[in-house]
Amino acid sequence: METLYYLVLIPMAYIAFAVFVLGTAARLVKIFREPAATVKLQIFPEKRPKWLWAVYDTFLFPTVLRHKPLLWAFLMLFHISFMLLIIGHLELIRGFAVFQIVPHEVFLGKGFIGLILSICLLYFLFRRFSSPVRELSVPEDYYLLVLLFLTVFFGSEMDWARRWYYYDTISVDNYREYLFSLLTLKPELPYEITSSGHSFMLVLHIFFANLFLIFFPFSQAMHSFLSLPMNKIRRG
Amino acid sequence: MEEKTRDDLLKLFQGRFNRAVRFYLETCTRCGVCVEACHVYVSMGQAKYISASRHELVRRLYKKYFKARGKLWPSLGEAKELNESSLTELYDAAYSCTGCRRCMAYCPFGIDTQMVMSIAKFILIGASMEPEILTMLADMSIEKGKSFELFKEGFLQGIRNLEAEVVKKWQTEAGAAAIPVGVQDADLLYVALAGAHSIVPAAAVFNAAKENWTLSFFEAVNFGAFMGDPTRTTLIMNRIVEEAKRLRVREVCICECGTAFRVMKQMAESLPFKVSSITEAHARYIRGGRVKLDRSKFTGLMTYHDPCQLARNGGVIDEPRYILGHLADNFVEMSPDPRMNWCCGGGGGLVALGEETLDFRMKSSRVKADQIRETGAATLVTACENCHTQLSNINDHYKLGVNVKFLSSMVADALVGD
Numbered sequence: 247m248e249t250l251y252y253l254v255l256i257p258m259a260y261i262a263f264a265v266f267v268l269g270t271a272a273r274l275v276k277i278f279r280e281p282a283a284t285v286k287l288q289i290f291p292e293k294r295p296k297w298l299w300a301v302y303d304t305f306l307f308p309t310v311l312r313h314k315p316l317l318w319a320f321l322m323l324f325h326i327s328f329m330l331l332i333i334g335h336l337e338l339i340r341g342f343a344v345f346q347i348v349p350h351e352v353f354l355g356k357g358f359i360g361l362i363l364s365i366c367l368l369y370f371l372f373r374r375f376s377s378p379v380r381e382l383s384v385p386e387d388y389y390l391l392v393l394l395f396l397t398v399f400f401g402s403e404m405d406w407a408r409r410w411y412y413y414d415t416i417s418v419d420n421y422r423e424y425l426f427s428l429l430t431l432k433p434e435l436p437y438e439i440t441s442s443g444h445s446f447m448l449v450l451h452i453f454f455a456n457l458f459l460i461f462f463p464f465s466q467a468m469h470s471f472l473s474l475p476m477n478k479i480r481r482g
Numbered sequence: 483m484e485e486k487t488r489d490d491l492l493k494l495f496q497g498r499f500n501r502a503v504r505f506y507l508e509t510c511t512r513c514g515v516c517v518e519a520c521h522v523y524v525s526m527g528q529a530k531y532i533s534a535s536r537h538e539l540v541r542r543l544y545k546k547y548f549k550a551r552g553k554l555w556p557s558l559g560e561a562k563e564l565n566e567s568s569l570t571e572l573y574d575a576a577y578s579c580t581g582c583r584r585c586m587a588y589c590p591f592g593i594d595t596q597m598v599m600s601i602a603k604f605i606l607i608g609a610s611m612e613p614e615i616l617t618m619l620a621d622m623s624i625e626k627g628k629s630f631e632l633f634k635e636g637f638l639q640g641i642r643n644l645e646a647e648v649v650k651k652w653q654t655e656a657g658a659a660a661i662p663v664g665v666q667d668a669d670l671l672y673v674a675l676a677g678a679h680s681i682v683p684a685a686a687v688f689n690a691a692k693e694n695w696t697l698s699f700f701e702a703v704n705f706g707a708f709m710g711d712p713t714r715t716t717l718i719m720n721r722i723v724e725e726a727k728r729l730r731v732r733e734v735c736i737c738e739c740g741t742a743f744r745v746m747k748q749m750a751e752s753l754p755f756k757v758s759s760i761t762e763a764h765a766r767y768i769r770g771g772r773v774k775l776d777r778s779k780f781t782g783l784m785t786y787h788d789p790c791q792l793a794r795n796g797g798v799i800d801e802p803r804y805i806l807g808h809l810a811d812n813f814v815e816m817s818p819d820p821r822m823n824w825c826c827g828g829g830g831g832l833v834a835l836g837e838e839t840l841d842f843r844m845k846s847s848r849v850k851a852d853q854i855r856e857t858g859a860a861t862l863v864t865a866c867e868n869c870h871t872q873l874s875n876i877n878d879h880y881k882l883g884v885n886v887k888f889l890s891s892m893v894a895d896a897l898v899g900d
Contacts, residue, residue: 276504283502286748287594289586290797291821307590310515317515379514381529382538384560387512464551466511473591476505480592 251440254453256433262456269463288482300478324366327359338421352418357409360402367395400451415442483565494608498601506593507544519585521824525848533585536575537598576602582790582825603710620705620714627721652686661685665696671731673698680737683894691772702742708831740791740866761865764893765801775808779896784810785859788823789866824850828872844879851880865889
């Protein structure tokens with residue numbers, strides 16, 4: 247069991263991170279090296295400045311708000327929570343003064359960010375079970391959502407245990423020790439990380455997160471990088 | 483399908499890659515926001531007509547042949563082999579898409595279904611599965627460009643016959659040609675469609691506005707664009723570009739043909755002249771006081787159908803409304819937002835295919851018929867040949883009892899002499 251924990255927490259994490267970074271970079275290079283379309287693909291009426299409207303489209307999804315308001319609400323919650331979650335994880339590497347502008351205890355969001363994300367992901371998943379989105383969906387859409395749900399759910403469970411049930415055998419300092427050691431290429435597994443009653447949650451969380459990172463560059467999750475240039479094309 | 487054929491078709495596919503195409507093929511999350519965007523889906527209810535379903539067909543081939551996943555784990559994205567059955571599916575998707583790009587106003591990323599469908603159409607040309615009539619019409623246009631001296635006499639004779647009609651209806655300056663052709667250094671080159679309705683009223687307005695204009699030898703329509711063939715599209719367009727350069731005109735004005743306007747306006751690179759639609763020119767004449775219109779000429783409630791290629795895809799939105807403001811007191815908008823106007827259902831070459839597509843065109847435009855009916859208008863105005871034909875067909879089929887009219891003809895009919 248210990249070997250398995252070790253494999254997931256250290257070598258697999260490195261591999262996943264490398265695939266994520268290199269894969270994403272390689273795919274972006276490949277896409278952006280294609281020549282730009284010679285046809286103007288914008289739609290009208292035009293609003294200026296175009297780049298600002300493209301940013302607006304990218305981050306506020308106005309077309310979704312207009313046509314599918316409920317989906318929009320879940321999408322906004324999901325994406326905002328996802329960004330907060332990234333900040334939360336950065337704080338699990340070390341403290342950043344800039345994030346403490348709004349003073350908070352690590353992990354950010356008192357456990358609610360994970361809860362919101364889990365609910366959003368279940369919504370995204372279940373809406374794919376009903377027509378007509380069911381007809382549009384392909385297996386990867388389900389895999390991706392299930393994978394994200396499992397990642398978020400096991401990650402959140404640790405947070406909930408600490409924040410709501412005061413079961414804090416793995417402390418923020420333990421996470422920092424582990425993640426910082428990974429980052430400085432001197433990987434270490436603190437005793438609490440692998441031997442607490444909640445270690446299995448951490449291992450499963452990292453396992454699914456690794457799978458997600460590996461899958462990321464080859465999936466539609468790439469929209470995180472492509473949405474802005476695409477919206478710029480539409481705005482002209 | 484033979485290996486060699488498949489490879490050839492895949493080369494055609496690959497040849498169409500550019501940054502935007504890569505974006506479109508990599509990004510769709512199949513979120514379903516576009517479900518209600520397509521008039522065909524909303525009218526007919528079959529999931530294959532949802533715009534995401536359409537481009538997913540092309541994306542499945544892309545996943546199969548241009549992504550490692552297609553070999554390692556094809557079922558993940560339902561990657562699909564290119565064979566006879568997938569070609570049939572592509573045909574179904576591409577020739578039921580009118581290229582209206584309404585779905586682009588729904589998609590959170592702005593995926594352009596028309597562009598992806600033009601790849602499908604291009605693959606179909608490679609497989610000799612495109613509608614033959616479009617190829618024939620496109621090749622005829624190209625041929626006319628190559629040897630227009632042969633066509634010249636017949637064309638000029640036709641124009642002389644039309645001139646009489648212009649003079650009969652509208653006075654022209656003494657000594658001036660009612661329909662000038664081949665005028666060197668003219669200010670404006672007007673590119674019409676074959677047919678008096680596209681030439682006679684336009685000539686009347688140009689003459690009334692005292693425009694220094696000349697008529698193009700070539701017809702505006704671009705069958706290459708309907709076919710999704712960039713080479714033919716460019717060849718057909720270049721006939722006009724070359725003519726405009728030869729005559730050293732300052733402006734090329736495209737008749738009421740949405741596709742021709744979009745091709746010239748959005749697809750041509752750096753032209754030495756301005757491109758306008760006849761609707762824009764007419765609005766300019768009215769604004770500048772160069773023509774005056776009799777607003778008592780037309781009565782009854784009027785509505786305007788925004789041709790997709792002119793409005794959503796070409797940006798000509800305010801001008802037709804400005805013109806109608808001078809023609810009618812009684813105007814009602816068809817759609818609260820012109821960007822969201824329903825396509826007439828005749829674009830993408832469907833009207834050009836005539837009777838062959840009539841049944842489908844009528845079934846797929848139920849939503850358009852409802853939209854027209856709801857306006858309660860007696861006159862339905864539009865500024866595109868394709869739309870006009872399709873709307874007239876809808877009018878007959880759904881017994882709407884409206885009068886379908888060209889905006890330019892109305893301007894000509896309402897001209898007031900000095």
